[in-house]
Amino acid sequence: MRAPFLARKVAFIGTYLPRKCGIATFTHDLRHAVALQRGESACLVIAMNDAAGPYAYPPAVVCEISEQDLASYERAAEYLNHRDVDVVCVQHEFGIFGGSAGGHLLTLLRALKMPIVTTLHTVLRDPGPEQRRVMDALIKVSDRLVVMTERGRTFLRERYAAPAEKIDLIAHGIHDVPLEEPDRYKELFAVEGRLVLLTFGLLSPNKGIEHVLNALPVIIAEFPQVVYLVLGATHPNLLRHQGEAYRLGLERLAKKNGVEQHVIFYNRFVDLPELKEFIGAADVYVTPYLNEQQIVSGTLAYAFGAGKAVISTPYWHAAELLADGRGVLVPFADAPAIARSVCDLLRDEPARLELRRRAHLLGREMIWSRAAEHYGESFERARAQHAAKHRQAFLLRTLAQEPMQLPAFKPDHVLRMSDSTGMLQHALFSVPNFAHGYCTDDNARALMLTLLWESLGQSTPAIESLATSYTAFLAHGLHPGTRRFRNFMSYDRRWLEDVGSEDSHGRALWALGVCAGHARDRSLQLLAGQLFEAALPAVVDLVHPRTWAFALLGIHAYLQRQPGDSRAGEIRAVLVDRLMTRFAEHARGDWFWLADDATYDNARVAHALILSGGAMAQKAVQETGLRALGWLMRIQTATNGHFQPIGSDGFFHRDRPRAFFDQQPIEVQATVAACIGAFHATADRSWLRQAHRVFEWFLGRNDLGLMLYDAKTGGCRDALHADRVNENQGAESTLAFHLALAELQLTHNDLTDFEPSTAVAAGAA
Known part of the structure; x- marks a missing residue:
């Protein structure tokens, strides 16, 4: 008798560190959290490469897919089908897969023999024809669909007719950090004694950072000790096509507004320990994003879960996470509103501390270990549903009642x-x-x-x-x-x-x-x-x-x-x-x-x-x-x-x-x-x-x-x-x-x- 099947092997498909993108960070953090519960050998990664790849991946990455090479998707499917994988967990974002609207991914998924759990990092309210075609196919081929917001679940049900029983709502995972005073971290960045505003993430024009820079003169007039930290490298896609034009434009705007001494640009992609230190140093976290349809923001989740007072524009994820007084929402592209909200929070320390306390408390339900547990439940539901489909197909067959013919001798x-x-x-x-x-x-x-x-x-x-x-x-x-x-x-x-x-x-x-x-x-x-x-x-x-x-x-x-x-x-x-x-x-x-x-x-x-x-x-x-x-x-x-x-x-x-x-x-x-x-x-x-x-x-x-x-x-x-x-x-x-x-x-x-x-x-x- 062989040992019972114990390890549930999961293969994660998505971008992966050291590639610099939010999905890569998410895939890495999710895989790490699941591996802590199931073992390193039970968690494989199929990494998506873009034109800048290949990357120096860690051993967890066992196979790589070239974004625009359809044959590499087919090879990845064959690889997974022969590796005794129990569940495939896909991180889906239209822009990371090749083909029209990322349709190459469907070639891989349709060839797989095991259940598929797909995390949807974007759920569009008004998709284009090709995006709709890919989403409909993705919903059909996946055994479970994971969304991170209630709005995403609603869109799947009402706009894409996805079965409600197929959808799992799992909040974006965050790292478990204690609720600490920012002063402990400020000396690491030579900003001790100052009030710190923070925005972090890959830089691109849709981040709306210029509106915070336009709000800074009003803020500094009342709080001259304020400093605004802008952390993050320029987005690789933007960098390939436009170079550092956006970042240089922000630096010129800061100088024009006379606030260059109050703004520090950190032009780099930081690892997790250093990111925690940056977040720890912030008194107020600001996300002035301009795209209302951003349904998930990992940076927002990280800052909120760390117990930061958050000011944000009402893009979909922020509107849901910061509702009921859990944060402050300001209109899009409204520098005066940002200035008023920042000053109000800096002026009212008890209110700021209450926001921090409530955010940190709710964030304990979002930590990666809890997310891994919820994903584990989704994996098991996917396996059960996948098996049920096989059983249903079996029951629908007409099986003769007389015994089947015995096979021939073949030693x-x-x-x-x-x-x-x-x-x-x-x-x-x-x-x-x-x-x-x-x-x-x-x-x-x-x-x-x-x-x-x-x-x-x-x-x-x-x-x-x-x-x-x-x-x-x-x-x-x-x-x-x-x-x-x-x-x-x-x-x-x-x-x-x-x-x-x-x-x-x-x-x-x-x-x-x-x-x-x-x-x-x-x-x-x-x-x-x-x-x-x-x-x-x-x-x-x-x-x-x-x-x-x-x-x-x-x-x-x-x-x-x-x-x-x-x-x-x-x-x-x-x-x-x-x-x-x-x-x-x-x-x-x-x-x-x-x-x-x-x-x-x-x-x-x-x-x-x-x-x-x-x-x-x-x-x-x-x-x-x-x-x-x-x-x-x-x-x-x-x-x-x-x-x-x-x-x-x-x-x-x-x-x-x-x-x-x-x-x-x-x-x-x-x-x-x-x-x-x-x-x-x-x-x-x-x-x-x-x-x-x-x-x-x-x-x-x-x-x-x-x-x-x-x-x-x-x-x-x-x-x-x-x-x-x-x-x-x-x-x-x-x-x-x-x-x-x-x-x-x-x-x-x-x-x-x-x-x-x-x-x-x-x-x-």
């Missing part, structure tokens, strides 16, 4: 994953991954598969050779001192532990018992028998019921060839008694199970009791196994009838909701085998029909309607997640598919001369 991927040492654990897609080496668990399963193929007449010299390698691996895995199996071996054939897991010991016993009981090669049969006898006593000291079940399945097969082995019989009796005691202790009401949680490989317990009860002529034991299997079938059947295994992302605990994802192939194979065992024990063909229904999970009859089996490679994908399959085709999943297929094929071959107590499939399953 290619099993052979690809094996070498002279044994079977490798993991794959990158369908390519063996040497980094994780081998394990006893998988080699035990692989040995049983070769024996089933032998029984079906499908063995070849290559498969016979692999059966020898798998048996040799188990022989080498048995520690001569402890008589316990080691589990993990590196690719260079070094054991990584002295004692493996209890599960690996149980699975090794199971495989050796089947080999000793059913192998046609006498050498394998004799060696397996010796190893089984040497390792069996240790199982009595093990404590996990699933391990006992594995051992019982092995004992059952072993005793078919060695019925007189009294020690194996005695250990079987001990293990059966333990399982029955567990059921007596835990099964009650509608919970017929031997523990307070059902995790993975659950049906093995039921299967072991069905076989052992029949072999020991203990009807109560067999009935307990059949009843437990029936309970497992009930809780793992979806409302429309397909198999819905317990998910490994939380499992199923008594009195708590069960996990539905991530669904694992081993649970499916275990249930197929148990149903076949129940059919052989009872001759009730409904169990065989159940086995077929469960097997069809591999073929697309599942929650998402997606194939787990890859008919091209002969491999099986590793899991069914909430919104997609895991594309890797590791040993565990591939063996689970082929074991289940072989067990069904063998059962059908045996039906004409069926003998319930002696069918090989029951022992090998």
Whole structure:
């Protein structure tokens, strides 16, 4: 059993630092906040490059897109589709993507297989035709839409007909800073003892800074100690086309107004620590922007959240954030109004302090850690909706009621994953991954598969050779001192532990018992028998019921060839008694199970009791196994009838909701085998029909309607997640598919001369 899927991998698409723009800063801050909660490796960045790029990006940036190169958008989509990404989080602004109205972005998004959460940094009230076309398509392709203001949400609903239930309102994140007196920071900029006005952000004519410069003579007449700090480099796009003409014009205006000694221009793009210091030094923050339709301002959010008294023109974000007395609003391009408002605040210190206090208090709800939590909720909603779309499409298909045709024999991927040492654990897609080496668990399963193929007449010299390698691996895995199996071996054939897991010991016993009981090669049969006898006593000291079940399945097969082995019989009796005691202790009401949680490989317990009860002529034991299997079938059947295994992302605990994802192939194979065992024990063909229904999970009859089996490679994908399959085709999943297929094929071959107590499939399953 592999570790449950824990890390939720998120890919952020947008501009990124060190590129100088507000979206780059936002993407960086959001990604950093999410990474603090989910881990650095779980947060990737796809960075947008403009004509000035490429940039010296940090390691978080794993892929770059050239703004006007459509092919690079296609390559980015392919990259993301092959990186096991759970959610893509797009930072959308028309100007940062290529094509008409940034339409190149749609090429990328339409090719993605995972859910998309799009943050809209601009929502236009009156878009042009191309902007409207792109927005309509963006709304359709996104699973969730994030806006930062109530006005943005209203526009999406009323002007773009976006579904209200698809929209998340998440305020612009801010950095968590204490409410401090400005004097602490003023000496850093040689303005101690002065009253500081501040405007910061990339400079361009729509910032309206000239209107503050025109207001300064009136302000300085009453407050000669005022100094106005203008922080920010000229916007790169403006710089490319006009150079520093705008900044030089502002400097000339300050000189013309006679206030040049009261204005300091900082012509640079500052990093976060220094930005906090600038904001900290301000007594009043001023945003005199001229564009009413600016629906988001990161600079406003940062200053407000830091507890600054804010004076602003009523562009959309400011009008909403500063409403109800949280700041001061002045008309657009109105220098006298700016002068009056600044003087009023500087004159009335209690009022200024109250604005600061209220702003800082509200700002605690906007800090980046809270924003990251809200984005996490949006990501999960997106995943759920994405999965729901798959499920809906699945339910709308007309699925035949008769069983699907079983796939043809194709051992290619099993052979690809094996070498002279044994079977490798993991794959990158369908390519063996040497980094994780081998394990006893998988080699035990692989040995049983070769024996089933032998029984079906499908063995070849290559498969016979692999059966020898798998048996040799188990022989080498048995520690001569402890008589316990080691589990993990590196690719260079070094054991990584002295004692493996209890599960690996149980699975090794199971495989050796089947080999000793059913192998046609006498050498394998004799060696397996010796190893089984040497390792069996240790199982009595093990404590996990699933391990006992594995051992019982092995004992059952072993005793078919060695019925007189009294020690194996005695250990079987001990293990059966333990399982029955567990059921007596835990099964009650509608919970017929031997523990307070059902995790993975659950049906093995039921299967072991069905076989052992029949072999020991203990009807109560067999009935307990059949009843437990029936309970497992009930809780793992979806409302429309397909198999819905317990998910490994939380499992199923008594009195708590069960996990539905991530669904694992081993649970499916275990249930197929148990149903076949129940059919052989009872001759009730409904169990065989159940086995077929469960097997069809591999073929697309599942929650998402997606194939787990890859008919091209002969491999099986590793899991069914909430919104997609895991594309890797590791040993565990591939063996689970082929074991289940072989067990069904063998059962059908045996039906004409069926003998319930002696069918090989029951022992090998």
